[in-house]
Amino acid sequence: xxxxxxxxxxxxxxxxxxxxxxxxxxxxxxxxxxxxxxxxxxxxxxxxxxxxxxxxxxxxxxxxxxxxxxxxxxxxxxxxxxxxxxxxxxxxxxxxxxxxxxxxxxxxxxxxxxxxxxxxxxxxxxxxxxxxxxxxxxxxxxxxxxxxxxxxxxxxxxxxxxxxxxxxxxxxxxxxxxxxxxxxxxxxxxxxxxxxxxxxxxxxxxxxxxxxxxxxxxxxxxxxxxxxxxxxxxxxxxxxxxxxxxxxxxxxxxxxxxxxxxxxxxxxxxxxxxxxxxx
Amino acid sequence: xxxxxxxxxxxxxxxxxxxxxxxxxxxxxxxxxxxxxxxxxxxxxxxxxxxxxxxxxxxxxxxxxxxxxxxxxxxxxxxxxxxxxxxxxxxxxxxxxxxxxxxxxxxxxxxxxxxxxxxxxxxxxxxxxxxxxxxxxxxxxxxxxxxxxxxxxxxxxxxxxxxxxxxxxxxxxxxxxxxxxxxxxxxxxxxxxxxxxxxxxxxxxxxxxxxxxxxxxxxxxxxxxxxxxxxxxxxxxxxxxxxxxxxxxxxxxxxxxxxxxxxxxxxxxxxxxxxxxxxxxxxxxxxxxxxxxxx
Numbered sequence: 001x002x003x004x005x006x007x008x009x010x011x012x013x014x015x016x017x018x019x020x021x022x023x024x025x026x027x028x029x030x031x032x033x034x035x036x037x038x039x040x041x042x043x044x045x046x047x048x049x050x051x052x053x054x055x056x057x058x059x060x061x062x063x064x065x066x067x068x069x070x071x072x073x074x075x076x077x078x079x080x081x082x083x084x085x086x087x088x089x090x091x092x093x094x095x096x097x098x099x100x101x102x103x104x105x106x107x108x109x110x111x112x113x114x115x116x117x118x119x120x121x122x123x124x125x126x127x128x129x130x131x132x133x134x135x136x137x138x139x140x141x142x143x144x145x146x147x148x149x150x151x152x153x154x155x156x157x158x159x160x161x162x163x164x165x166x167x168x169x170x171x172x173x174x175x176x177x178x179x180x181x182x183x184x185x186x187x188x189x190x191x192x193x194x195x196x197x198x199x200x201x202x203x204x205x206x207x208x209x210x211x212x213x214x215x216x217x218x219x220x221x222x223x224x225x226x227x228x229x230x231x232x233x234x235x236x237x238x239x240x241x242x243x244x245x246x247x248x249x250x251x252x253x254x255x256x257x258x259x260x261x262x263x264x265x266x267x268x269x270x271x272x273x274x275x276x277x278x279x
Numbered sequence: 280x281x282x283x284x285x286x287x288x289x290x291x292x293x294x295x296x297x298x299x300x301x302x303x304x305x306x307x308x309x310x311x312x313x314x315x316x317x318x319x320x321x322x323x324x325x326x327x328x329x330x331x332x333x334x335x336x337x338x339x340x341x342x343x344x345x346x347x348x349x350x351x352x353x354x355x356x357x358x359x360x361x362x363x364x365x366x367x368x369x370x371x372x373x374x375x376x377x378x379x380x381x382x383x384x385x386x387x388x389x390x391x392x393x394x395x396x397x398x399x400x401x402x403x404x405x406x407x408x409x410x411x412x413x414x415x416x417x418x419x420x421x422x423x424x425x426x427x428x429x430x431x432x433x434x435x436x437x438x439x440x441x442x443x444x445x446x447x448x449x450x451x452x453x454x455x456x457x458x459x460x461x462x463x464x465x466x467x468x469x470x471x472x473x474x475x476x477x478x479x480x481x482x483x484x485x486x487x488x489x490x491x492x493x494x495x496x497x498x499x500x501x502x503x504x505x506x507x508x509x510x511x512x513x514x515x516x517x518x519x520x521x522x523x524x525x526x527x528x529x530x531x532x533x534x535x536x537x538x539x540x541x542x543x544x545x546x547x548x549x550x551x552x553x554x555x556x557x558x559x560x561x562x563x564x565x566x567x568x569x570x571x572x573x574x
Contacts, residue, residue, distance in 0.1 A: 012381050012382070012462065012469055012475075012478070013474070013475035014377060014378075014381075014475045014479075015378065015384075017374075018375070018377045021374045022390070025367075026371075026390075026393055026394070030396055030397060033408035033443065034396070034408055036417075036418065037404070037408055079314075082310060082314050083314050086310055090307055090310070090311055100554050100555075101318065101322055102318075102322070103554055103557060104322050104326070104550060104554065105322070106497070106500075107497075107500050107549075107551075107554055107557075108325075108504070108546070109503070109505070109506060109524050110506050110507070111504075111524040111525075111527050112504070112527065112543040112547060112550075113325060115539060115540065116328045116329045119328050119332055119536075120328055126324075126328070127324075147321075150321060151322070151325070154322070211401070212400065212404070214401065214510075215506035215510075215524070219531065232401050232402075232404075232507065233403075235404070235407060236403060236511065239407065242416070244416060248407070251401075251403075251407055254401055255400060258399040258400060258401070259399065262392070262396075266392065
C-alpha cells in the first residue's frame with residue numbers, strides 16, 4: 001500500500017515547474033526586497049542605529065503604536081466574541097446582512113475608513129459633537145487612533161472565533177446543564193476554555209495588523225510628535241528627510257516584532273490543531 | 280443551516296431541557312442589541328458618513344469631483360496597477376497551491392509561512408523596501424539613473440508595492456480549498472492518460488473556480504485600495520502618479536472635503552460589491568458541498 005502510494009505521488013505532473021516558479025516569484029517580489037532592509041541596517045553604524053532607537057521621539061512613537069494596538073485588540077476580543085456568539089447562536093432579523101458586513105474592514109480601502117472616522121469623531125462630527133461639551137476630544141488623540149484600529153481589527157477576531165463556535169460540541173454543554181450548572185457557569189467553565197485558543201489567535205492577528213496600520217490612522221491621529229505620532233508615520237518622515245538608515249532601523253524593529261507575532265500565531269494554531277488531533 | 284437545526288433542537292426538546300440550557304430571552308435580546316449597536320457604530324456609520332459627506336454640497340459638486348481630470352487619471356492609474364498586480368498574483372497563487380497541495384516535499388511549511396509574510400509587514404515597510412532597492416540612493420539607483428529608468432516615484436514602483444501587499448491573497452484562498460479536495464480526482468485523470476494542463480483545466484478548475492474567483496476579488500479590492508505602501512513609492516504628482524486613495528488624501532488635506540468623500544464613495548461601492556460577491560460565492564460553495572453530500 002505504501003509503495004503504491006509513493007508511486008502515485010509522482011504521477012501528477014508539474015511539480016518542478018510550479019515549485020520553481022513559486023520560489024522564483026516569491027524571491028523577486030518578497031524575499032529580496034525584504035532582505036534589503038536587513039542589509040541596509042547591517043551597513044549602518046552602531047552609533048547611528050543606537051541614536052535612532054534611543055531617540056525619545058522614536059520611543060514615544062513605539063509606545064503610541066503598541067499601546068493603541070493593544071487596547072484595540074482587547075476591545076476587539078470582547079466585542080468580537082460577543083458578535084461571533086450572537087451570529088452563531090441566535091436568530092434575529094438582518095442577521096445575514098450583519099454577518100456579511102463584518103468583513104467590511106477587509107474590503108474598504110484604509111484611507112476611506114480614515115477620513116470617514118475623522119469626520120465622525122472630530123469636534124464637529126456626529127459623535128465628536130456629543131463628547132466635546134464634556135471636554136473629551138476623540139479625533140486627534142490616542143482615543144481616535146484606538147478607534148481606527150478597532151475598525152481594522154474587528155473581522156480578525158470574529159472570523160477566527162465563529163467557526164470554532166460553530167463546531168463546538170453541544171453535548172458537553174448539555175451535560176453541564178443536566179448536571180445542574182447555570183448558564184453563566186456553563187459558559188465560563190465549558191464553552192470559554194474551548195474558545196480560548198481562537199480568542200488568542202484573533203487577538204494576535206488583530207494586534208499584528210494594528211501595529212503596522214497606516215492609512216486609517218494618519219487622518220484621525222493628528223500626528224503630533226510624542227503624543228499621537230505612530231511608528232509607520234515616523235518611517236515616512238525619515239524617508240522624506242532622506243534619513244534611510246533611520247527609517248530602516250525603525251522599520252526593522254517593527255518587522256521583527258511582527259515576525260514574533262507571526263510565530264506566536266503559528267504556534268497557537270499548531271497547538272489547537274494538536275489538541276484536536278489528540279482528542 | 281446550522282442555526283435552523285439548533286433551533287429545531289431547542290423547540291423539540293424544550294419540555295425535557297431545563298430552562299437554563301440557553302440564555303433567557305431578555306439576555307438574548309440584550310446581547311443582540313449590544314452587538315448591533317457596536318456594528319452600527321464601528322462599521323455602518325463610517326459607510327453612511329462617506330455617502331452623506333460626498334452628497335452634502337449637492338449632486339452637481341459630487342459629479343464634478345468624479346469627472347475632474349485629476350480624478351480620471353487617478354482612476355486610470357489605479358486600474359492599470361490592479362490589471363497588472365492581480366493577474367501576476369493569481370498565476371503565483373495557482374502555481375503555489377498546486378505545488379503545496381499535490382506534492383510532498385521538504386520545506387513545505389517554510390514556503391507556507393513565507394507566503395504569509397506580506398500580511399505581517401506594515402504597508403509602509405512594503406513601500407520602503409522598494410525605495411531601498413530602486414531609489415536614487417538604493418542598490419540599483421546608479422544603474423537606473425545611468426539608463427534613464429525610473430521605478431520608484433513612478434508607475435512601476437506603485438505596481439511593485441501593490442503586488443507585494445496583495446501577494447498572499449489568491450494563494451491563501453486556494454491552498455486550504457485544494458487541500459480539502461485532495462488529489463484523487465487528478466490522479467485518476469492522470470492514470471487515464473490525461474496531460475498536465477488538461478488535468479488542471481478540466482479536473483481541478485471546476486472544483487476550485489469559486490474559491491479562485493473569491494481570491495481574485497479580494498486581491499483586486501486590496502490592490503485598488505492600497506494606501507500606505509503606494510504612498511511611500513508614489514511621487515504624489517497630480518495627474519501622474521496618484522492612485523485613487525492618494526487622490527482622496529490630497530483632496531482631504533486641501534480641505535476639499537466634499538470632493539474627497541465623493542471620490543471615496545467610489546471605493547465604498549467597490550467594497551460593497553466585494554462583500555456581495557463574497558456572500559454569493561459562499562452560498563454557491565455551500566450548495567455545491569450539500570449536493571456532493573447528497574451524491
